[in-house]
Amino acid sequence: MSSPQTGAGDPRRSLELLWREGGAQEGRPGPKPRFTLDQVVATAIALADRSGVTALNMRAVADELGTGPMTLYRYVPGKAELVDLMVDRATEPSPEELAVTGETWREHLALLAEGTWDGYAAHPWLLELNQRRPVLGPGSLAGFDWALRAFEGHDIPGREQNLIITGVMSIVIGAARDHLIADSSDTPPPTTESEWWAAQEPYLIRASESGDYPRLAAVSNEEDAWSFQGREAMRFALDAFLDGVQARWSLDQ
Amino acid sequence: MSSPQTGAGDPRRSLELLWREGGAQEGRPGPKPRFTLDQVVATAIALADRSGVTALNMRAVADELGTGPMTLYRYVPGKAELVDLMVDRATEPSPEELAVTGETWREHLALLAEGTWDGYAAHPWLLELNQRRPVLGPGSLAGFDWALRAFEGHDIPGREQNLIITGVMSIVIGAARDHLIADSSDTPPPTTESEWWAAQEPYLIRASESGDYPRLAAVSNEEDAWSFQGREAMRFALDAFLDGVQARWSLDQ
DNA sequence: GGTATCCGAGTACGATGTACTCAGTTATAG
DNA sequence: CTATAACTGAGTACATCGTACTCGGATACC
Numbered sequence: 297m298s299s300p301q302t303g304a305g306d307p308r309r310s311l312e313l314l315w316r317e318g319g320a321q322e323g324r325p326g327p328k329p330r331f332t333l334d335q336v337v338a339t340a341i342a343l344a345d346r347s348g349v350t351a352l353n354m355r356a357v358a359d360e361l362g363t364g365p366m367t368l369y370r371y372v373p374g375k376a377e378l379v380d381l382m383v384d385r386a387t388e389p390s391p392e393e394l395a396v397t398g399e400t401w402r403e404h405l406a407l408l409a410e411g412t413w414d415g416y417a418a419h420p421w422l423l424e425l426n427q428r429r430p431v432l433g434p435g436s437l438a439g440f441d442w443a444l445r446a447f448e449g450h451d452i453p454g455r456e457q458n459l460i461i462t463g464v465m466s467i468v469i470g471a472a473r474d475h476l477i478a479d480s481s482d483t484p485p486p487t488t489e490s491e492w493w494a495a496q497e498p499y500l501i502r503a504s505e506s507g508d509y510p511r512l513a514a515v516s517n518e519e520d521a522w523s524f525q526g527r528e529a530m531r532f533a534l535d536a537f538l539d540g541v542q543a544r545w546s547l548d549q
Numbered sequence: 550m551s552s553p554q555t556g557a558g559d560p561r562r563s564l565e566l567l568w569r570e571g572g573a574q575e576g577r578p579g580p581k582p583r584f585t586l587d588q589v590v591a592t593a594i595a596l597a598d599r600s601g602v603t604a605l606n607m608r609a610v611a612d613e614l615g616t617g618p619m620t621l622y623r624y625v626p627g628k629a630e631l632v633d634l635m636v637d638r639a640t641e642p643s644p645e646e647l648a649v650t651g652e653t654w655r656e657h658l659a660l661l662a663e664g665t666w667d668g669y670a671a672h673p674w675l676l677e678l679n680q681r682r683p684v685l686g687p688g689s690l691a692g693f694d695w696a697l698r699a700f701e702g703h704d705i706p707g708r709e710q711n712l713i714i715t716g717v718m719s720i721v722i723g724a725a726r727d728h729l730i731a732d733s734s735d736t737p738p739p740t741t742e743s744e745w746w747a748a749q750e751p752y753l754i755r756a757s758e759s760g761d762y763p764r765l766a767a768v769s770n771e772e773d774a775w776s777f778q779g780r781e782a783m784r785f786a787l788d789a790f791l792d793g794v795q796a797r798w799s800l801d802q
Numbered sequence: 803g804g805t806a807t808c809c810g811a812g813t814a815c816g817a818t819g820t821a822c823t824c825a826g827t828t829a830t831a832g
Numbered sequence: 833c834t835a836t837a838a839c840t841g842a843g844t845a846c847a848t849c850g851t852a853c854t855c856g857g858a859t860a861c862c
Binding site: 619 | 858
């Protein structure tokens with residue numbers, strides 16, 4: 297029942313941590329830290345990947361590192377800021393991803409969508425966070441900068457470039473939220489996707505038959521009305537959106 | 550640092566509560582309940598509207614009602630289920646909204662988008678929730694059924710109707726998340742939208758100047774690259790998406 | 803009126819984030 | 833080489849929040 301909120305951390309602290317390039321401070325008295333910030337963040341991400349967001353708490357991360365809960369506070373000001381760091385790190389495009397570029401603007405944006413989708417598939421806890429405003433770190437900026445490659449050589453105002461990329465991201469995140477939330481293995485109740493719909497079904501049938509939702513009933517009568525996978529839903533909306541974008545600027549692919 | 554997760558409640562319990570039409574049980578021994586489930590839910594919504602999701606806890610809701618925390622558990626099995634009820638109630642279209650219909654399918658979907666946007670503006674805590682799979686109650690179904698009116702008289706398969714509506718919702722929610730999250734008045738740190746960006750600015754400038762993000766730097770140089778309001782961003786993506794939908798089925802508006 | 807049932811409230815416990823403290827360690831100054 | 837100063841890691845403890853358990857009292861049916 298408890299989960300962190302991204303961006304709830306003091307943005308100043310999060311940004312400071314995000315942007316200080318692992319600056320190993322030299323020439324300081326005292327022992328060397330036993331861990332690095334990167335290690336802490338990586339451990340927390342691994343834990344979240346494995347056990348979901350509800351299992352992500354300071355004691356668990358500390359256990360994973362073989363230390364006490366309070367030791368973590370030597371590296372991050374609090375849990376909220378740790379989550380900010382996790383998000384930026386998990387959002388960072390890999391070198392392989394950075395190396396790829398779509399042949400056309402449209403193909404590039406499709407790659408952006410697919411890559412983002414894959415990212416959520418690998419780190420479903422990202423979807424479970426309360427993402428408020430994004431904390432912009434090196435990872436997110438690298439991703440955004442890569443996305444902007446789509447428009448190189450085209451004459452589109454920066455404002456519209458932003459709006460287009462934002463639109464793509466909204467579509468991907470929306471579809472991912474609907475279809476990709478893996479009920480983190482060990483959060484009770486362990487309701488799988490099928491159990492979920494099985495529980496709803498009797499009520500939906502009754503609702504259909506009640507006559508209160510005539511259009512819903514009509515649609516539900518069609519055989520495959522609800523039979524689409526997440527990636528499909530994402531592609532559908534994405535393609536329509538990009539069709540519209542293409543027409544709007546008479547873009548040559 | 551703590552917040553509820555929608556859909557984390559046992560769906561069976563939530564659904565049962567959602568669909569039992571305030572069935573006042575008659576002829577039972579024992580005193581009459583002091584409150585109704587509706588009252589509890591309405592109180593919780595009012596509290597969340599006023600103070601945000603972090604202030605929404607069982608003790609606070611109980612205080613609001615002038616009773617003890619445990620009394621609430623006579624009406625709901627737990628906080629998660631209460632939140633499910635709140636979501637469905639807050640999502641329910643008002644009678645006035647239900648009465649309106651767009652002249653064209655496109656206008657209807659635009660009304661859907663605007664109405665949803667307004668709903669998030671009125672209940673920003675909806676955006677702060679970890680919405681997992683939706684728990685379908687009378688409110689959500691009524692909203693969906695209303696949305697489906699867009700396609701009455703058109704020959705579009707139900708599956709595509711669903712996909713289109715889902716796409717619209719993704720776009721609205723994405724834009725709302727980016728622009729509408731009102732940092733709930735009293736959650737620390739009380740960072741407003743402008744403070745937020747002010748904190749990020751120096752890092753963004755340094756990032757731009759570092760040369761690591763050349764495309765981002767180019768875009769940021771344009772005067773109004775980031776100057777759009779949320780509703781604008783939503784309309785932009787929505788219009789492009791609907792353009793694409795329209796072309797795809799050669800829809801006559 | 804007896805009785806079965808249900809309501810409201812109080813007490814208390816477990817989980818979790820984190821403030822505070824202190825002993826031990828180690829890089830630098832002399 | 834030694835003294836010093838700062839910093840690290842760990843432990844203890846408290847506040848918050850969800851909620852299990854329990855019981856006295858009220859109420860409708862027989």
